[in-house]
Amino acid sequence: MKSLNKFLKDILKGSKPAIARAITIVENDSDYTLLKKLFRSSGKAYYVGITGPPGAGKSTLVNAIAKLLLKKKKRIGIIAVDPTSPFSGGALLGDRVRMTDLALNKNVFIRSMASRGSLGGLAQKTKDVALVLDAAGMDYILIETIGVGQVELDIAQVCDTTAVVGAVPGWSYPIIKTIATTGDGVDQVVVRIEEHRRYLTRSGKLESARKERLFSRINELIEERIRADLHKRLTTQPGLKKIIDDIYNRRRNPFDVAEKILRNSGFVF
């Protein structure tokens, strides 16, 4: 027990190797022992999400924001999430390339994360990793994820403020002015859609993207059924408002509450 206490102390005082190890544990373990302990010390950091399509400049913006916050004497935790390939399970995490000038700053901690099982671009475990950084005394936590369209909602759910970064108009992201009610420009939209389709077909990207979607579909179907049941159990939980107030005030932690509901549901974990 002594070693856990020492480990916790190291995390709370912001030791980088300890934070790094804690994140690895949180990322790989389904055991919440560590998070339960850290939860008490969390809740002070402000969470900012940066999302947008690939190549839009998210990492560059995160880097610039971090530099400005450093001038204000803030401590910053950065979580850069990149997608896991659904086939190989591997990931290429390249966001550090745009953040090299922060690499040695003692008030910055950068962690690259692969989205792993999560489909929304935001790793399921991101929240837990953010909690570690929060407890470790970061003033700001910047979470960078790929998101296009609906997926931004996923990150907005975790962050206090979310910024969506748009790409510079160019060949890959054509911008076409249209007025749908009068039909102006709609022909151009159709031309571009057909062009894009030909490109995807020729490059083989259409087939691979569709296969990935089918894989995701199976996963969704499984998750949907379980999620609906558990959601109902949570929303009908007696005294839910009080429970959330208690968690907000750090008198209870969300992990224990979740475990209790799971145990009662018959889903044994």
Added chain:
Amino acid sequence: MDKKIRVLVAKPGLDGHDRGAKVVAAALRDAGMEVIYTGLHQSPEAIVEAAIQEDVDVIGLSILSGAHMTIFPKVLELLKKKRAQRIIVVGGGIIPADDMKKLEKKGVKKLFGPGTPTTEIIKWLKENVKTGKKRVKVQKKRRRK
């Protein structure tokens, strides 16, 4: 969930030839590893700091500038100083056979010369990298005491 092998791929020093490093990084990803690529012109200090924050199992350095006899020992020394010797160091690039031997004696775990098939690198890593799984388990056990 399985603990993935995490690898930091870095290009230290002044040389700007990163094609090889990128090919290797993509191959390791396709083999199921999580690869953190840090880009060009990295100092040994920045590489070691990134490796610690990312809690990687392996650092892979690509050096084609001839500075291998300076950079590899410096990275090993910093890892030792930061008590992060559990992170193993491998590398590739234009490194003469004599130097390879010297560096492996100094503690570089494996060097891959030009023309090495990526499959060979993957095989070596899978056989020789102990992922953090063991470490994490140890941590858990200790916690339960």
